[in-house]
Amino acid sequence: MSAPLLQLRQLTKSFGGARALRGVDFELHAGEVHALLGENGAGKSTLIKIVTGAHQPDSGSIALDGHRVGTLDPATAHALGIACIYQQPALFPALSVMENIALRLEPVSPGRRVDWRQRRDRAAALLQRLGANIQPDATVSTLSMPAQQLVEIACALGAGARILLMDEPTASLTQSEQLRLFAVIRELRRNGVGIIYISHRLEEIFSLADRVTVLRDGQSVGTHATSAIDEPALIRLMVGRELTQIYPPAGSVPGRVILAARELGHAASGVHHVSFEVRAGEVLGLAGMVGAGRTELARILFGLTPADAGEILLEGKRAAIRSPREAVAEGIGYVPEDRRRHGVILEMPVAENMTMAIHPRIFPGGWLRFGRERALALDYIRALDVKCAGPEAVGSSLSGGNQQKVSLARWLVTKPRVLILDEPTQGVDVAAKGEIHRLVRRLTQEGMAVVLISSDLTEVIGMCDRIGVMRGGTLVSILPGRTDAHAVMAAALGQGPMAGGSA
Amino acid sequence: MSQTPSQSGSSKGALRHEWVLLMVVALEWLYFNSVGPRFGTLENSFDILRHSVEIGLLALVMTPIIISGGIDLSLGSLLGLCAVVFGKLWRDGGFSPAAAATCTLALGAVAGGLNASLITWLRLPPLIVTLGTYSLFRGLAEAITHGADTFTNFPDAFLALGQERFLGVPTQAHLFILVAGVMWLLLHRTTLGRTVRAIGFSPEGARHAGLPVGRRLASVYVLAGLIAALAAIIYTARLGQARADAGTGYELFAITAVVLGGTSIFGGIGTLHGTLLGIAAIAILNNGLVHARLPREAAGVLTGALLLLALSGTVIPQLWNARRARRRRHPAPASPSSPP
Numbered sequence: 038m039s040a041p042l043l044q045l046r047q048l049t050k051s052f053g054g055a056r057a058l059r060g061v062d063f064e065l066h067a068g069e070v071h072a073l074l075g076e077n078g079a080g081k082s083t084l085i086k087i088v089t090g091a092h093q094p095d096s097g098s099i100a101l102d103g104h105r106v107g108t109l110d111p112a113t114a115h116a117l118g119i120a121c122i123y124q125q126p127a128l129f130p131a132l133s134v135m136e137n138i139a140l141r142l143e144p145v146s147p148g149r150r151v152d153w154r155q156r157r158d159r160a161a162a163l164l165q166r167l168g169a170n171i172q173p174d175a176t177v178s179t180l181s182m183p184a185q186q187l188v189e190i191a192c193a194l195g196a197g198a199r200i201l202l203m204d205e206p207t208a209s210l211t212q213s214e215q216l217r218l219f220a221v222i223r224e225l226r227r228n229g230v231g232i233i234y235i236s237h238r239l240e241e242i243f244s245l246a247d248r249v250t251v252l253r254d255g256q257s258v259g260t261h262a263t264s265a266i267d268e269p270a271l272i273r274l275m276v277g278r279e280l281t282q283i284y285p286p287a288g289s290v291p292g293r294v295i296l297a298a299r300e301l302g303h304a305a306s307g308v309h310h311v312s313f314e315v316r317a318g319e320v321l322g323l324a325g326m327v328g329a330g331r332t333e334l335a336r337i338l339f340g341l342t343p344a345d346a347g348e349i350l351l352e353g354k355r356a357a358i359r360s361p362r363e364a365v366a367e368g369i370g371y372v373p374e375d376r377r378r379h380g381v382i383l384e385m386p387v388a389e390n391m392t393m394a395i396h397p398r399i400f401p402g403g404w405l406r407f408g409r410e411r412a413l414a415l416d417y418i419r420a421l422d423v424k425c426a427g428p429e430a431v432g433s434s435l436s437g438g439n440q441q442k443v444s445l446a447r448w449l450v451t452k453p454r455v456l457i458l459d460e461p462t463q464g465v466d467v468a469a470k471g472e473i474h475r476l477v478r479r480l481t482q483e484g485m486a487v488v489l490i491s492s493d494l495t496e497v498i499g500m501c502d503r504i505g506v507m508r509g510g511t512l513v514s515i516l517p518g519r520t521d522a523h524a525v526m527a528a529a530l531g532q533g534p535m536a537g538g539s540a
Numbered sequence: 541m542s543q544t545p546s547q548s549g550s551s552k553g554a555l556r557h558e559w560v561l562l563m564v565v566a567l568e569w570l571y572f573n574s575v576g577p578r579f580g581t582l583e584n585s586f587d588i589l590r591h592s593v594e595i596g597l598l599a600l601v602m603t604p605i606i607i608s609g610g611i612d613l614s615l616g617s618l619l620g621l622c623a624v625v626f627g628k629l630w631r632d633g634g635f636s637p638a639a640a641a642t643c644t645l646a647l648g649a650v651a652g653g654l655n656a657s658l659i660t661w662l663r664l665p666p667l668i669v670t671l672g673t674y675s676l677f678r679g680l681a682e683a684i685t686h687g688a689d690t691f692t693n694f695p696d697a698f699l700a701l702g703q704e705r706f707l708g709v710p711t712q713a714h715l716f717i718l719v720a721g722v723m724w725l726l727l728h729r730t731t732l733g734r735t736v737r738a739i740g741f742s743p744e745g746a747r748h749a750g751l752p753v754g755r756r757l758a759s760v761y762v763l764a765g766l767i768a769a770l771a772a773i774i775y776t777a778r779l780g781q782a783r784a785d786a787g788t789g790y791e792l793f794a795i796t797a798v799v800l801g802g803t804s805i806f807g808g809i810g811t812l813h814g815t816l817l818g819i820a821a822i823a824i825l826n827n828g829l830v831h832a833r834l835p836r837e838a839a840g841v842l843t844g845a846l847l848l849l850a851l852s853g854t855v856i857p858q859l860w861n862a863r864r865a866r867r868r869r870h871p872a873p874a875s876p877s878s879p880p
Contacts, residue, residue, distance in 0.1 A: 341747070365750035379748040384741045384808055393738065393749035396731040403731045447749065 040103030042067045042231040043088070043119075043200055048097035050083050057083040059255040060097070065200065065231040070222060072242040072263070073235045075252035076275055076494065076526070081235055084252070085202050088233070089121045090114035101200075120193030121202040126185035130178035134188055135160035137177055141192040163191040167221050183214040190221065201225065202233045205328070207241060219245055237326040239268050239530050253277050269523075272530070276494065276522040284499030285478045291502060292317035295352055295486035296369075296455045298338070302346035306333040307510040309346065315455065315486040320477060322501030322518070323490040325529050330510040331490045332374055335457045338488075339371040340364040351454065365394050370448030372441075374459040374490075380444035381432040388414035388428035391446045417446040422472065438469030445476070456480065457488045462496060474500060494522050557802040560853050561817040564846070568824045576831025584827070586710050590702070590778060592823035593712045594619065594787065596816075597771040598794035599801075600723045601764040603815045604733065606798050608757055609740040609807030610659065610666035615768045615794065617677035618651050619787030622772030624681045627691025627782035637698040645769045651677065652765020656758035674791070681784040691782040702777030712774045719767060724812040732756060740807025797822055800847050821846060 043065040050058040058080045065071050075081050086092040087099075090111040099106045101117055109117075128137045135156045142159075160173035169187040177185060186206060193201055203222075207215045222232060222245060234246055242249055243263050250260040251274040258274050294314045302309040308330045315321045323331045336342045338349065340358040349356050351367055358364045364371070373379035381390045391414050392399050399413065400406055414428035421442045425435050432440055441461060448456055458477070462470040477500060481487055491497050497504055502518045506528040514528045573580040598615045605612050622644045629640035651673070658669040701711050727733035735756045738746040747753050771790075776782045801818030803810025825846065826839045 361747055361750040362752055371748070373748055378742070379745055382738055382741045382745040382749075385738065389734065389738075390749075393746075393751060396734070396751070400731050405729050405731065405734060 039067075040100075041065060042069075042102065044100040044103070045084075045088075046098045046100070048084070048087060048094045048099075050087065050092060050094050057255055058087075058094070061252065061255070061257050063250055063257065064260070065233060067199070067229045067231050068226050069248065070226055070232045070234050070246045072246035072249040073233055073252065074237075074239075074242065074249055074271065074275060076492070079252040079275075080255040081252055082204075083255075085121065085204060085233070085235070088114070088200070088202060089119060115196065118197050118199040119202070120196060120198035120200070121204065122186060122189050122193065122206055124205045126182070126189050128177045128185055128188060130176075132177060133173065134164075134171060134175050134177060134180070135173040137188060138163065138173075138192050138195055142195045159195065160191070163195050164188075166194060167191055168224070169221075181214075183210050183218060186210075186218065187221065190225075194225075198230065200231050200233070202235070204235045205237070206234075207236065207238065215241075237530055239271060242271075243268070251275055269527075272523050272526050276526050284496075285475050291319035292484065293352070296338075296488075297350040297353075298347065299350065300347035301334070301337060301344050301349065303333070303337050303342050303344050304346070306330070306336065306342055308333045308337060309511050311347070311507075311512045313505055313512055313515065315488055317484045317486055318481045319503070320481055320487045320489050320501045320518075322497040322504040323488060323507060324492075324494065324497045324504055324525050325507035327492070329507040329529065331507050332459055333510070334507065334512075335371060335373075335459050335488070335490060338364070338455075338457060339369060341371075365451060368451070368454035369457065370394070370451055370453035370455070371457045372444050372448055372459060372461055374463070376437070376440050376444050381440050381447075383433040383440075384431055386429045386431055387418065387423065387425050387435070387443055390432055390443050391417055391428075391450060394447050394451050413450065417450065421446055421449075421476065438465040441465055441469065441473070445473070449480075453485065455486045455488065457490070459490045460492065461489070462491070462493065494525060497525065498522055556857070557850075557853075558811070558814050558817060561801065561814065561821060561850060564850065565817060565820050565824060568821065568828060572824065572828030572831055576828065576833075579828060579831040584831070586705075586713075588823050588827045589713050589716075590710050591827065592819055593710075593716045594771040594775045594778075595790050595793045595797065596716055596819045596823075597719060597767050597774075598764075598790055599797040599815050599819050600720055600812065601760075601767040602791075602794045602798050603723070603801070603803055603810060603812055604727055604736050604760045605666070605764055606795070606803050606805060607727070607740045607807060607810045608736045608760060609743065610757070610761075611670065611795070611805075612655065612666065612761065612764050613670040613791050614651075614655060614673035614677055615764060616787040616790035616792070617674045617681070618648060618765060618768040619772045619775060619790055620784055621651070621677040621681040621684075622648050622769040623776050623782040623786040624684050624689075624691065624784050626773055626776055628684055630694070631691050637695065641773050644773060645766055648765040648767070648769025648772070649762050650765070652762040652768070653758070655765065656761035659761065660754040660758050678784070678788075681786075685784045687784065689784075691776075692780060694776070694780060699777050699780055702774055702779070712778070715770065715774065719770070720812070720816060727812050732759065736760060737808055740804075740809075793822065796843065796847055800850055821850075 041064045045061060045063040048058050048061045049056070061080065061084060063084070073081050073084065083092065087094050087109070090109045090113060093108060099109055106113070106117070129140070138160045139156045157173045164171050164173070164187070167187055167190060169184070169191070171180065171184055171187065177188065180188070206218060210218060226232060236242060246263050248260055248262050249266070249271065251258050251271065253275060258277060293316060295317050297314045299312050301311040311334055313321065323334065325331050333342070337344045338358070340360045340363050343359045349358055356367050358367060377383060388410050392410050399409055411428050417423070418425065418428065423442045423446070424439050432443060435443065445461070461473055465473065477487055477489070489497065489501055498518070498520060504516045504518060504520060504525055505512050506514050506516065506525060508529060508531055516524055516528065578584055598619070602612060602615065625647055626640050626644040629635040629643055630637055633640070635643065655669055655673055658664050659666050704711055706714060735746065735751050738749070738751060739753055739757060743753060772786065775786055797818035798810070798815050799805060800821060801810070801814030801816070803814060822843055825842055829836060829839050829842070
C-alpha cells in the first residue's frame with residue numbers, strides 16, 4: 038500500500054491546564070472509512086479541529102501522502118483537500134443551492150462577472166455525482182436537513198476534497214435518510230476519498246467503517262479493523278480505566294419521593310416520554326452522549342422550555358412549571374451548564390448574583406437591603422470557600438471554578454427541594470471539583486434531592502445513587518449507583534439489553 | 541487572586557464619567573455667566589428649568605429602558621398624541637382640565653402598555669416596536685386634529701402649571717423633582733432597578749435566575765408612557781396650546797441626555813444622577829447660546845460635539861489603562877499556561 042493519505046504522529050494539544058490530546062497517532066488511507074470513537078471529552082473534537090486547521094497542535098506532525106505539512110491553517114487545509122461536514126449544516130439559508138456552492142468554490146474578486154449558467158451547471162453536476170435530487174435553484178432554507186448535508190458534501194467534492202471529516206452526520210436523520218447518506222459515503226469511498234467518521238452509534242460504525250480508532254483521555258487506545266473487533270470490546274476500550282475511590286461515600290438513605298416526572302416531553306427539543314423519581318437525600322445521575330437530551334430535560338424541569346406532554350409532581354402534588362420563576366417558587370434550582378452565559382451575570386457583583394433568585398424573600402416590598410445582602414453573601418463566600426476580593430467583586434474577576442461556586446450559591450440560598458446540576462464540574466480545576474462533590478454529599482444528607490447531569494462517567498458512577506441513561510431524547514434505563522461503567526456506556530450507546538430495534 | 545485590581549476599575553470608571561460631566565456643566569455655567577450678563581439671574585435659571593422639564597421627564601424614564609438594553613423611540617410622538625387628546629377632551633369633550641389630565645395619563649400608560657406587550661409577548665425588538673408606534677402615535681395625533689386644529693385658551697388655573705411659580709420655583713419643577721426622586725429610588729434602591737440592570741447585562745442570564753423578565757420590562761415601558769403623558773400636560777400648560785406636532789424629536793434629545801449621562805446603549809450600565817447631569821448639560825448649553833449671542837443653530841453642533849467628547853473622555857482613559865495593563869503583562873516571560 039502507498040503512503041497513507043493522512044498521517045498524524047504524536048499530536049499533543051493543551052487548553053490552559055487541560056491536556057486535550059496527549060500523543061495521538063492516526064492514519065487514514067484513500068478509499069477508507071475510518072471511524073473515530075470515544076467518550077465526550079476524549080479528544081475527538083480537538084483532533085478534528087487540528088485536521089481542519091482550526092487549532093494548531095502543540096507538538097507532533099501531520100503528513101499528507103507522506104509529505105509533512107508545516108502549519109495547517111483553515112486555508113491550507115482547504116487547499117489540501119480537507120473538508121469537514123458538521124452536524125449542523127453551515128450554509129446560508131437565504132441563498133440558493135448553487136449560490137452556496139459558488140460561495141465556497143469561486144475566488145472572491147470585486148467586479149467579477151457572475152457566470153450564472155456555469156454556476157448552475159456545476160451545482161447540477163456535483164449534486165448528480167451524489168445522486169441527489171436537489172434543484173440548484175432551490176433556496177437552502179426550503180431544504181430538509183439531510184438535503185442540506187448533501188449540499189455540504191457537494192461543496193466539499195467541488196473543492197476537490199480527498200479527506201472528508203464527518204462529525205455525527207446522522208444525528209438528526211431518519212432511518213431512510215441515513216441509508217441514503219451511507220450510500221453516498223460508500224460511493225465516495227469507491228472514488229478514493231478518505232473519510233473520518235465520528236459517531237456514537239456503534240451499529241453505524243460496524244456497517245460503514247473499515248477501521249475504528251478509539252480515543253480515551255486524549256490518547257489513542259487502539260486502532261482495529263471493524264471485522265476484527267466486536268461491540269463489547271469497543272465499549273471496554275472506550276471506558277478503560279477502573280474507578281478510583283476519590284468520591285466521598287454516600288452517607289444518606291434516600292427518603293420520600295420529592296420530584297417525579299411522568300411521561301414528560303417537549304416536542305421542539307426532542308425530549309419524549311421521560312419518567313423517573315428522585316427521593317430526598319438521593320443523587321440521580323443523568324448520563325448519555327452529547328445530544329441525548331439531558332440538558333433539554335433539565336430545561337423542561339426548570340420551566341425554560343415548559344413541557345408540552347406529561348406531568349411533573351413535587352412531593353406528590355402536580356406542579357405546572359411554565360417558567361423558571363414558577364420552578365423557583367416550587368423549590369427547584371438549576372445550575373446551568375453554560376455558567377458564563379446563564380449561571381452568573383459576569384458584569385454583576387458576587388453578592389448580587391447570589392441573591393438573584395431570592396429577591397422576594399430577602400428584599401421584602403422590593404426595597405434593596407444592602408446590609409442583609411452583604412451578610413448573606415459573606416456567609417456563602419465563606420461556606421463554599423469562594424475565592425474573590427469580596428461580595429462586591431464582579432463575576433468576571435473570578436476563575437471558572439469560583440464562578441461555578443457562585444452559581445451554586447445562588448441556588449443554595451433558595452433552600453431548594455430539588456437541585457439540578459448540569460455538568461457542574463466541567464472546566465473546573467481539581468480542587469474545586471472535589472469541593473463541589475463534597476458539597477453535593479452534604480446537601481443530600483440535609484435531605485435535598487439532586488439531579489446530576491454529567492458527561493464524566495467516573496463522576497456519575499462515583500456520585501450517584503442511581504443513574505438514568507438518556508438516549509435519543511428519552512430515558513432508556515435506570516441503573517443502580519456504583520455500577521459498572523461498561524453498562525452505562527452500553528446503555529448510552531444503545532447496546533446491551535436495552536438496545537431494542539432502533540437504529 | 542490576581543484579578544483583584546481590575547475589578548474595581550469598572551465602577552470607578554462609571555464614577556469618573558459623572559465627575560467629568562459635572563465639570564462640563566460647571567464650565568458651561570461659568571462661561572455663559574461671563575459672556576451673557578443676564579445668564580446668571582434667577583429668572584433665567586427658572587427659564588432653563590421650564591424649558592428642560594418635558595425632555596427631562598422623557599430622559600428620566602428613558603434611563604431604565606436603555607439600561608434594560610432597550611429603547612423607546614415613540615415617547616416624543618406619544619407626547620404629541622397625549623397633548624391633542626388632552627386638548628380634545630377639554631375643549632370638545634367638556635372635561636375639566638383635571639379630568640382630562642387623568643384620562644391623558646391613563647392613555648399614556650395604555651400606549652406604553654402597547655409597546656410593552658409587543659416587546660415582551662411577541663418578543664419583537666424594542667427598536668422596531670417603538671419605531672412603529674413612533675409613526676402610529678404621531679399619525680393618530682394628526683388624525684385627531686386633521687393636521688390643522690390647535691387647542692388654545694386653556695383656563696389660567698391650568699396654565700399656572702406651566703407658567704407660574706409655586707413655593708418660589710416654577711410649578712412644574714416640583715413634579716420633575718418628584719419624578720426624578722421616585723425614578724432614582726426605583727432604579728437604585730429597589731429590586732425593579734436591580735432586575736432591569738440584570739436584564740440589560742444578560743436577558744438569558746436573568747431568565748435563568750428566575751427573575752420576572754417580561755413583567756419588569758413591561759413595567760418600565762408602561763411607566764415611560766405614563767410619564768410621557770405627564771410631560772404632554774406640562775408642555776400644553778407651558779405653551780398654552782396643544783398641537784399634533786408637540787414634542788417632535790424629543791425622544792432623540794432624551795436619548796442624548798441619557799447617553800451623555802453615562803448610560804450604556806448596550807444595557808446594564810447607567811445611573812439616574814448621570815441622566816440628570818446629562819439633561820443639565822444640554823439645557824444649559826441651549827439656553828446659554830442665546831445669551832452669548834451665538835446663533836441658535838450652533839446648539840445642535842455643540843450638543844453633538846459634547847456627546848462625542850464626553851463619551852470619548854470616558855472611554856479613552858479606559859483604553860489607556862487596558863493598554864498599560866497589557867504592556868505590564870506582556871514583557872514578562874511567557875509563563876507556562878496555568879489552569880484558568
